[in-house]
Amino acid sequence: MATARPAGRLWIAAALLVLIALAAGGWRLERRAELARRLLTTPADAAASHPDLVRFASAEARPLFQHDCAACHGRDMKGNKAIGAPDLTDRAWVYGKGSVFDIERTILYGIRSGQKRGHDVTEMPAFGERGMLTPAQIDDVVQYLLAINHRPHDSSAALRGHDVFVGPASCNDCHAFDAKGDAYYGAPDLTDNVWIYGGDTQSLWNSIYYGRHGVMPGWRGKLSLEQIRALAVYIHARSMSKAN
Numbered sequence: 001m002a003t004a005r006p007a008g009r010l011w012i013a014a015a016l017l018v019l020i021a022l023a024a025g026g027w028r029l030e031r032r033a034e035l036a037r038r039l040l041t042t043p044a045d046a047a048a049s050h051p052d053l054v055r056f057a058s059a060e061a062r063p064l065f066q067h068d069c070a071a072c073h074g075r076d077m078k079g080n081k082a083i084g085a086p087d088l089t090d091r092a093w094v095y096g097k098g099s100v101f102d103i104e105r106t107i108l109y110g111i112r113s114g115q116k117r118g119h120d121v122t123e124m125p126a127f128g129e130r131g132m133l134t135p136a137q138i139d140d141v142v143q144y145l146l147a148i149n150h151r152p153h154d155s156s157a158a159l160r161g162h163d164v165f166v167g168p169a170s171c172n173d174c175h176a177f178d179a180k181g182d183a184y185y186g187a188p189d190l191t192d193n194v195w196i197y198g199g200d201t202q203s204l205w206n207s208i209y210y211g212r213h214g215v216m217p218g219w220r221g222k223l224s225l226e227q228i229r230a231l232a233v234y235i236h237a238r239s240m241s242k243a244n
């Protein structure tokens with residue numbers, strides 16, 4: 001009986017390889033679809049405790065972050081003080097406590113984005129520009145902020161600054177009496193020495209004199225719900241990681 005010629009055997013081997021590659025590709029696609037489905041159907045906060053979902057979400061979110069978020073939050077996710085885009089790798093959160101659910105909500109609807117469900121309760125008033133505080137009063141409040149962050153300060157100015165904080169300026173209305181902030185108002189904690197707009201005396205002074213009005217776009221409709229979930233799981237994992 002004639003055996004297949006060498007060229008014939010090569011063809012059979014090549015065809016087998018193609019079949020195996022197709023099967024592997026199909027399996028991978030199916031596995032991907034299955035992970036994507038689980039990512040969306042698992043409750044947001046529970047997704048963070050499934051390592052396979054976190055790996056899958058991170059692989060999907062990394063390029064999305066570079067494409068859609070890095071321009072403001074930086075390629076390393078560490079924020080940009082000049083435009084008030086916060087560091088997303090630390091554990092200081094303005095809106096909520098940094099759970100996947102909180103992060104996802106912010107990505108979906110944005111902040112002062114003009115979207116109905118976006119975070120938009122108030123903003124940081126321009127106390128100096130609007131004549132509500134004098135430059136000297138602002139100097140004193142800045143010394144008070146340094147004091148409550150355990151940084152070098154002028155203590156008599158800080159005492160006067162405290163009276164301004166809870167007196168004519170009512171900073172406590174939004175930032176709370178203990179200055180630890182309020183997620184509902186989007187007023188940051190002023191005691192953790194983490195600053196969206198910079199913590200040097202000039203930046204603090206500018207925040208109070210000129211006010212702040214940070215805008216974060218909402219992504220609902222621009223990204224798919226699965227992509228938004230992936231970003232939220234990825235950012236949450238980065239913020240919890242010790243490697244930051």
Ligand code: HEC
Nearest residue numbers: 068069072084085086093094095103106111214215216231
């Ligand atoms: C045009 C600039 C811009 C882009 C693009 C942008 N952000 Fe933001 N983002 C901001 C600003 C500014 C804030 C802070 C707003 C404030 O608190 O006043 C913010 C806040 C956030 C917060 C809330 C942080 C906290 O402390 O609660 C999250 C989460 C976030 N951004 C994620 C993203 C993700 C994910 C993307 C990409 C899909 C993105 N951002 C794209 C500007 C941007």
Ligand code: HEC
Nearest residue numbers: 122123124169171174186187195196197198207212213214
């Ligand atoms: C009406 C509510 C409101 C009042 C009153 C208010 N703030 Fe704010 N403040 C905010 C909000 C909201 C932000 C965040 C602004 C943003 O990110 O766009 C903020 C931001 C700041 C920041 C910047 C923080 C950072 O991380 O860079 C400082 C500093 C600050 N406030 C100090 C004060 C002081 C001092 C007073 C009183 C003189 C005061 N605020 C009164 C709402 C308020």
